[in-house]
Amino acid sequence: MPEAPTLIAEAIRFDAVGKTFPTRPVPLRAVESVSFAVRRGEFLAILGPSGCGKSTLLMMAAGLETPTEGRLERGGVELVGPHRQTGVMFQDATLLPWLSVLDNVLFPATIRRIPRAQVLEAAMRLIETVGLKGFEGARPHELSGGMRQRAAICRALVLDPDLILMDEPFSALDAITRDEMGDVLLDLWQHTQKSAIFVTHSIREAVLLADRVLVMSRRPATVAEELVVPFPRPRTPALADSAEFAAVVAHLRGVIARNMA
Amino acid sequence: MKAVLTSTLAVLAMLLGWEALVRGKAVSADLLAPPTAVLEALLRHPEILLDQGISTARETALGFLLACLIGAAMGAALSSAAPLRRVAMPWVLALQIVPKMALAPLFVVWLGVGAPCRLAFAVFIAFFPVLIGTTAGLAGTDSGALRLCRVLGAGWWQTVLRVRLPYAVPQLLAGMKTAATMALLGVVIGEFVTAQQGLGYVVMFAASLGETALVLAAITLLCGIGVALYGVVLLAEWAFARWYSAPMPAGEFG
Ligand SMILES: Nc1ncnc2c1ncn2[C@@H]1O[C@H](COP(=O)(O)OP(=O)(O)OP(=O)(O)O)[C@@H](O)[C@H]1O
Ligand SMILES: [Mg+2]
Numbered sequence: 001m002p003e004a005p006t007l008i009a010e011a012i013r014f015d016a017v018g019k020t021f022p023t024r025p026v027p028l029r030a031v032e033s034v035s036f037a038v039r040r041g042e043f044l045a046i047l048g049p050s051g052c053g054k055s056t057l058l059m060m061a062a063g064l065e066t067p068t069e070g071r072l073e074r075g076g077v078e079l080v081g082p083h084r085q086t087g088v089m090f091q092d093a094t095l096l097p098w099l100s101v102l103d104n105v106l107f108p109a110t111i112r113r114i115p116r117a118q119v120l121e122a123a124m125r126l127i128e129t130v131g132l133k134g135f136e137g138a139r140p141h142e143l144s145g146g147m148r149q150r151a152a153i154c155r156a157l158v159l160d161p162d163l164i165l166m167d168e169p170f171s172a173l174d175a176i177t178r179d180e181m182g183d184v185l186l187d188l189w190q191h192t193q194k195s196a197i198f199v200t201h202s203i204r205e206a207v208l209l210a211d212r213v214l215v216m217s218r219r220p221a222t223v224a225e226e227l228v229v230p231f232p233r234p235r236t237p238a239l240a241d242s243a244e245f246a247a248v249v250a251h252l253r254g255v256i257a258r259n260m261a
Numbered sequence: 262m263k264a265v266l267t268s269t270l271a272v273l274a275m276l277l278g279w280e281a282l283v284r285g286k287a288v289s290a291d292l293l294a295p296p297t298a299v300l301e302a303l304l305r306h307p308e309i310l311l312d313q314g315i316s317t318a319r320e321t322a323l324g325f326l327l328a329c330l331i332g333a334a335m336g337a338a339l340s341s342a343a344p345l346r347r348v349a350m351p352w353v354l355a356l357q358i359v360p361k362m363a364l365a366p367l368f369v370v371w372l373g374v375g376a377p378c379r380l381a382f383a384v385f386i387a388f389f390p391v392l393i394g395t396t397a398g399l400a401g402t403d404s405g406a407l408r409l410c411r412v413l414g415a416g417w418w419q420t421v422l423r424v425r426l427p428y429a430v431p432q433l434l435a436g437m438k439t440a441a442t443m444a445l446l447g448v449v450i451g452e453f454v455t456a457q458q459g460l461g462y463v464v465m466f467a468a469s470l471g472e473t474a475l476v477l478a479a480i481t482l483l484c485g486i487g488v489a490l491y492g493v494v495l496l497a498e499w500a501f502a503r504w505y506s507a508p509m510p511a512g513e514f515g
Contacts, residue, residue, distance in 0.1 A: 062412055081414075088412045094405035098427050098505040111413040111423070 008076035011163045011195035012061055013037040018069035018220075019056050030056045032220035033070070038163070043189060043196045045206035047252070048216030048224075049260055054199045057221060058167045061197060062088050074163075084112075087156035087164040091171055093148035095140040095155075101127070102136040105154040112159070119158055126154040130184050146177040150184065157188070163195045171201060182208055183237040190234045203249050203256075207231075208240050215255050225255050294474035299481060302474040310463065314482045317448055317459040320376060321486055324383030325444035329437055332388035336395025336433075353392065361386045365454045379451030379459070386450075387443035394436020398429025427505055434498045441490040449483065460486075 019031040030053040038044045048054050059065040060072060063082040072079040074086070095104045103110075105127060109119045127133060130150040140148055149169060156164055170178045182205045189196070189209065200206055206213045210229055217224040229248065231239060239245050276296045282288050283295035290298065303310065339346045339353075365382055372378035402425050410420045452461025460479045467475035 064408065064411055082412050084414065086412075088409075090405060090408070092405060094403060094409055096406060096424065096427070107409075108413050111410070111415045111419055 009039055010037040010073070011040050011042070011075065012079070012197070013073040014057075014061075014070070015073065016070035017057075017060065017067045017072060019053070019060060019065065020068045029220040031060075031067075032222050034222055035070075036214060036223055036226075038195045038197060040162070040195055041193045042212065043198065043210045045198045045200060045210035045213045046216060047200065047203065047206055047213060047256060048221060049218050049256075050201070052216050052219045053221030054216060055167050057216075058165050058197060058199055062086060062165050083163075084159075085162050087159070087161035089152055089156045089164065089166040089169045091168045093140070093145075093152035095148055095151055097140050100137045100139060101132060101143070101151050104140065104151055105158050107155060108159050114159070122160065123154065123158050126157055127151075129188060130154055144177075145173050146181060149173065149181055153185065153188070157194075161194065163197075166196065166198045168199055168201065170205070178202070179204070179237075179240075185209060186235060186237065203252050204240055207245060207248050207252065208235065208237070213252065215252070215259060217259055224259050227252060227255070290473075291471060292473065294477055298474040299477040302472075302478040303481065306475070306478075310460075310478060310482060313458060313460050313463050313479070314486070317445075317452065317461065317483070318486045318489075320379050320383065320451075320459070321445045321448045321490060324380050324387060324448055325441055325490060327380070328384045328387035328440050328444055329391050331384060332391025332436065332440065333395045333433065335388070336392040337399065339392070340396045340399040353389070357389060362450055365450050368451070369454055374455040374457050378455055379448050382451045383444045383447030386447040387440040390436040390439035390443065391433070392436070394432045394434070394439075395429065398432030399425055401432060402428040430501055430505075431498075434494060434501065437494045437497075438491060441494050442487060445483065445487045445490065 014034050014036050017031060017034045018029075021028040021030060034057065036044075046054055046057070056065060060067050061079075063079055063086070066080075074083050095101075096107065099107065102123065105123045106116060106119060109116060124136070127136060130153055132147060132150050132154070135143065135147065140151070143151070149172075152169070156166075170181045173181060182202075186209055198206070198209060207229055213227045213229060214223050215225040215227070216222065227248075231245070231248075279293075280295045280297060283290050283293060294302070335353075339349060364385070368378045368382045368385070372381055406424050406428070407420065410424055415423065448459065449461035449464075452459035453465055456462055456465065460483050463479040464476050464483075467473075467479065
C-alpha cells in the first residue's frame with residue numbers, strides 16, 4: 001500500500017460522496033455529493049438539522065458504511081474499511097460492563113493484540129488528564145454518565161490515532177456535564193496534533209472546539225455553509241463567555257435557521 | 262448469616278410440626294410417614310437407595326450435560342443463520358407446545374427400556390431452556406459494543422469471545438438452571454415409564470406397596486440430586502462473574 005503520510009496534508013477527504021440506503025418502497029438518499037477535507041491537526045465540527053445524514057457521514061468516515069457514490073480518502077489512500085489510525089466515539093459510551101475503567105480504556109489494545117505494558121502508561125496519562133484518576137478499577141455501572149464518556153474518550157485516544165471521529169459524544173449528558181466535557185476535550189486538544197470530525201447539535205461546543213464548522217443542509221445532506229472559527233489557540237473555556245464568541249454563535253444560529261427554512 | 266439461621270430454624274420447626282402431627286394421630290402414618298420414619302427408611306436400605314440414587318444421579322448429570330451442549334450448539338447455530346432460524350424455529354416452538362410428558366412412552370417404543378431412553382427423554386425436555394437462553398443471550402449483545410468491535414477491526418472469534426459470549430453467558434446460565442431441574446424431571450419420568458431402575462422406580466414401586474416412608478426417602482434423595490446439580494450451575498455462575506469482572510490481561514485468548 002502506498003503510504004506517504006508526511007507528504008499528505010489531509011487526514012481525510014470526502015470527494016463527491018453520496019449515500020443512498022436501499023430502503024423500500026423508495027430508496028433513501030441520506031448524503032448527496034459531499035466534498036470537504038480535514039487537514040492534519042484540524043478540528044472540524046459539523047452542525048446540521050436532525051436526521052439530515054451527519055451520522056451517516058461519520059459512519060462512512062469510520063469505514064463502517066461504504067459510500068454509494070464518490071470516494072473517500074484517508075491519508076491519501078482510498079478508504080475501504082475501518083482504519084487503524086482512526087479513533088471513534090459515539091453518542092453513548094458503550095463501555096463493556098464487565099471490564100474495569102482501565103480495561104475498557106485498554107480494550108482497543110486487547111483487540112489489536114498490543115501488549116498491555118506498551119500502552120499502559122499512555123492509558124494512565126489519559127485517565128489522569130480527563131480526571132478519572134482513582135477510578136481505574138471501577139466498573140462502568142459505578143460511574144456517572146459524564147465519567148463514562150470520559151472513559152470512552154480515553155479509549156478512543158489510547159492507541160494514539162491521528163484522526164478521531166465523534167458523533168454527538170455528549171448529547172446524552174445534562175447541560176452542565178456537557179459543557180464540562182467540552183472543556184475536557186478542549187484541554188486534551190491543546191496538547192495534540194490530531195485531526196477531528198465532531199458532529200454536534202451544540203453551537204457552543206462547535207465554536208469552542210473547532211477550527212472550522214460545516215453546516216449541513218436538510219436531507220440529503222450537503223455542505224450548506226462553511227465557517228472558519230476566528231479564535232486563536234490555545235483557547236480556554238472562558239472564551240465562551242466573551243462577546244466575540246457570542247457574536248459567532250449568533251451568526252451560526254442565523255445560518256442554521258436560514259438552512260432550515 | 263442471620264438469614265441462614267432463620268431459615269434453618271424454620272425448616273426444623275416444620276419438621277417438628279410434621280412429626281408432631283403424625284405422632285398425635287392427626288394424620289395417619291400410613292398416608293404420610295413422619296420424618297423419623299423417613300430417616301429410618303433411608304438408613305434401613307442404604308445400599309438399595311444408594312445404588313438407585315447413583316443411577317439416577319449419573320443419568321441426570323449426563324442428560325444435563327448433553328442438554329447444555331445440544332441446546333447451546335443449536336442456539337448458536339440458530340442465532341448465526343437467519344434462514345435456519347426461519348425454518349427451524351416454528352418446529353422448535355411447536356415441540357414446546359406438545360405436553361412433553363405424553364411423549365415419554367414413545368421414547369420407550371423407540372429406544373427400549375434402558376438408559377438411552379431415559380437419557381434421551383431427559384435431554385429432550387431439558388435442552389430447550391438452554392437453547393432459548395443461548396439465542397436470547399446472543400441476540401441481547403449490545404449493538405454499540407458490536408459496532409465498537411467493527412471499528413477496532415476485531416475478528417469474528419475475538420468478537421464472539423470478548424463481547425458476544427460475555428453478554429450471552431448470564432442468559433445461558435439462567436437457561437442452564439432451568440435445564441438442571443428439567444433434566445432430573447426427565448430422568449424420573451423416564452424411570453417411571455421404563456420401570457427398571459433409579460429412584461423414580463423406587464418411588465413407584467414403594468408407593469404401590471404403600472411404603473410412604475420409602476417413597477419419601479427416595480424423594481429426599483432426588484431433592485439432594487436436584488440441589489447438587491443446581492448448585493453446580495450456581496457455582497459456575499459465581500465463577501464466571503468473578504472471572505469476567507477480574508481484569509483480563511491483553512491477548513489472553515489469542
Ligand atoms: N442503515 C440505514 N438504513 C436505512 N436508512 C438509514 C440508515 N441509517 C440512516 N438512515 C437514514 O438516513 C437519514 C440520515 O440519518 P443520520 O443518522 O445520518 O442522521 P443524523 O444527521 O445523524 O441525525 P441526528 O442529528 O438525529 O443524529 C435518516 O433519515 C435515517 O433514517
Ligand atoms: Mg446522528
